[in-house]
Amino acid sequence: MPDSPTPAPVPVEPARDAIADGRRGTGVIVSRRFVGLLVLTGLMPMIEAVVLVILGFRAAEGVPPQVTALWPYDTYHDLRWLYVYHRSWWEFALWLCYILVARGLFTTGLVVLAWPAEVRRPSLGWLLRRNVVLGVLVGVFVAPWAAISVAASVVALSWVLLASLLPMFLLAPFLQRVAVVEHWWRGLPSISLVGWSLLNFVVLTVAGALCWVTPGWWTVPVAGVAGVLNGLLWNRTVRAALLPSRVRWARVPVTPLAALLAVAVPLVIPPVTDLVPGNEQWIRTAVLERPLPSEVTHAVIVLTGYGSDYGGEQPADPRVQRFSYRGLDPDGRPLAYRSSDTTKSMADSVSLLARQVERLHRRTGRRVALIGESEGALVARTYLARRPDPVVDTLVMFSPLIYAGRAYYPPPHHDRGWGVATGWQLRAIFGLADVGGGPDEPFIRSLLDDAPFYRNQLMCPVPGVRIVAFLPTATATEAPPGEYSRIPVFQIPGVHGGLLDRRLVQDRLIDFLLGRPIAQTRAEYPLLQSFAAAWQAPPLPIEANPAWAGNRQPDPAFTGKVCLPAG
Incomplete structure (x- = not known):
């Protein structure tokens, strides 16, 4: 910034009595x-x-x-x-x-x-x-x-x-x-x-x-x-x-x-958050690496989150199966996948889950419970909305992305649309930071294209399905304050993808699979929601975006409520 030849501020003595009266x-x-x-x-x-x-x-x-x-x-x-x-x-x-x-x-x-x-x-x-x-x-x-x-x-x-x-x-x-x-x-x-x-x-x-x-x-x-x-x-x-x-x-x-x-x-925030004990680690301990109690009558599919990988290891309990973002082999076993496979579109992941549910149910003869974390929770919940199946009657969501899709930017081949310059700036930022995926990967585009559903219906009951969401307190800062859920929630200290009291959560997870109702709210959760209100970007109204015309939903940004039926 050029400096003009201006004199430095010089103290001057004001009229004391004038200031006084x-x-x-x-x-x-x-x-x-x-x-x-x-x-x-x-x-x-x-x-x-x-x-x-x-x-x-x-x-x-x-x-x-x-x-x-x-x-x-x-x-x-x-x-x-x-x-x-x-x-x-x-x-x-x-x-x-x-x-x-x-x-x-x-x-x-x-x-x-x-x-x-x-x-x-x-x-x-x-x-x-x-x-x-x-x-x-x-x-x-x-x-x-x-x-x-x-x-x-x-x-x-x-x-x-x-x-x-x-x-x-x-x-x-x-x-x-x-x-x-x-x-x-x-x-x-x-x-x-x-x-x-x-x-x-x-x-x-x-x-x-x-x-x-x-x-x-x-x-x-x-x-x-x-x-x-x-x-x-x-x-x-x-x-x-x-x-x-x-x-x-x-x-x-x-x-x-x-x-x-x-x-x-x-730039150091993601590595620091990775130091918090993650859900995937204790999900392995609680569900994948030890047999479930014999009283659990369900077969279980575990859907891990964005950036996870899977080497093809078989769970300790034959009733339990890991969801694969690559699908199944000819024998019905989940294929190993890399973290890059978790970037696929929600529609593709839901199709893979539907096939896996059908094969697991046929093999075990049991109803199926879904346990999803982060992206996996969204895949499971979207599956229940898009392809409801009486075989699946239990859903556990860990760290779901509450109230996602509050903004929009069009695909790169569009030169008009809400947030068009924002999209290109994000592409430049991701490119310069050499971050994989980027703002146009299929999973992110699914959140953008189906935003009305994820804003209004994600945390809603599904007829015939028992649902609970385990929420780390950090999720309180992830969405504007107000009603965000009409399903039971279990709030516990932690950040996204990491719950601190893992033993308690393991016990409550098993309780839920055994058919017992669980819920826990914390007094600081709505307080943190309110304190984050100043720093959220203002959401784009659902009615304003032509790209959402095929999936109109009541807008929580104006109603302050979720799960309202489309009218």
């Missing part, structure tokens, strides 16, 4: 600016909240407080809306330019209103140029993470959402200096700047939860109060950036280094 001189100006700052930051979230309440858009009501947040949360707010709601390249480019420039202009006004009276302010033109350029630069930095937040809406994975949010959190203290300090790239932010930025994250998180849980039009004043708090934080951060007690590492280009760190940190 707020009736004349500098004191009146400061008072009016401060009030104007609070009015402006409070009004904008209220306007967005009014629109959402009028539309009945419940799932997005946690987002408005971010309209006037500190950098970069404000830009993160803008781009998430844009990445979900554009239908062509020219529309995306037009709105992107408008958003970035408008954000720079708006921030200039906030900086002017927040500027401390005892510091000489640079010219308005300098601040305008600085903040407009900054708006563009922040937009460029935030854009990939906003796109990843949309990907998190598609796959409903908490670690993907966390990966999109961490760079914002890490870089926020540094960006507060860029808007007002000439040599912004050098030196560490002060402790006060770090504290105010952290407080803004807390305010936005709590305000998002309150906006969601507050009924009806009461959401609007709650959003307004959150905006006023944003204004106070703008006042404090501008002051802290201009009047630091001492700048540490004053000659070190810390801000560019922090940006590199912010980009790198999300």
Whole structure:
């Protein structure tokens, strides 16, 4: 960012009595600016909240407080809306330019209103140029993470959402200096700047939860109060950036280094989550590597999740069989498969499961219970919806992808459609990161194409089938708050694909196979759902997308409920 020859901020002595009584001189100006700052930051979230309440858009009501947040949360707010709601390249480019420039202009006004009276302010033109350029630069930095937040809406994975949010959190203290300090790239932010930025994250998180849980039009004043708090934080951060007690590492280009760190940190999240004991390991122990109790009357098919592999090992109990993403050999035994085989479309996996259910039932003469984890849970549940069979009367789902398919992007051969630019940006991100599969692999496209079913029907009862879902608490952050299930759930601490108290879950799994009802809810689950409301990308309404015309479902984003019949 070029530096204009502007004088460094110089403290000036204001008229003390004017500040004291707020009736004349500098004191009146400061008072009016401060009030104007609070009015402006409070009004904008209220306007967005009014629109959402009028539309009945419940799932997005946690987002408005971010309209006037500190950098970069404000830009993160803008781009998430844009990445979900554009239908062509020219529309995306037009709105992107408008958003970035408008954000720079708006921030200039906030900086002017927040500027401390005892510091000489640079010219308005300098601040305008600085903040407009900054708006563009922040937009460029935030854009990939906003796109990843949309990907998190598609796959409903908490670690993907966390990966999109961490760079914002890490870089926020540094960006507060860029808007007002000439040599912004050098030196560490002060402790006060770090504290105010952290407080803004807390305010936005709590305000998002309150906006969601507050009924009806009461959401609007709650959003307004959150905006006023944003204004106070703008006042404090501008002051802290201009009047630091001492700048540490004053000659070190810390801000560019922090940006590199912010980009790198999300890359370590998947390996870290892999360290948590996974479902597949204990499923092997509980079901595959030891005989089931003799009281269990079912034959069992175990469907492991995305990225799993299978070497062809036979379970210890002849009543149990591993689902193969490659199918069966001529003798009816599941074929070994590699992790790449788990990327196939849901329709193909359901067809393979149907054949395996039929062969297992014929061989054992027993009814069949399905035990699915993550993708395997979705395959099993989709099978019950698409190919209902009285042979299957029991389903256990571990870490199902709750409320997947909340956003959309068209296939690569389409040049129009909701999220067209988002899809290409995700393809570029996956390509640069050298991540296998990518956003167009058949499994992901199944979630996109059949999104209405996975949003509204996944966690619903099936006539004649006993169902339970084991949910790690991390899934509470994977979908907007509200009703998400009408089947029994067993909530337990853990992350997606990893449940911490494995012995308890093993016991409850066997209890369920023996026909005993099980359920367990935890008080923190709905609380975590509400706290995540601010950071979800706004969902695309089912009615808005022509690609979903053949699978219309009531939209939980507006009804706040699931399992409503199609009308």
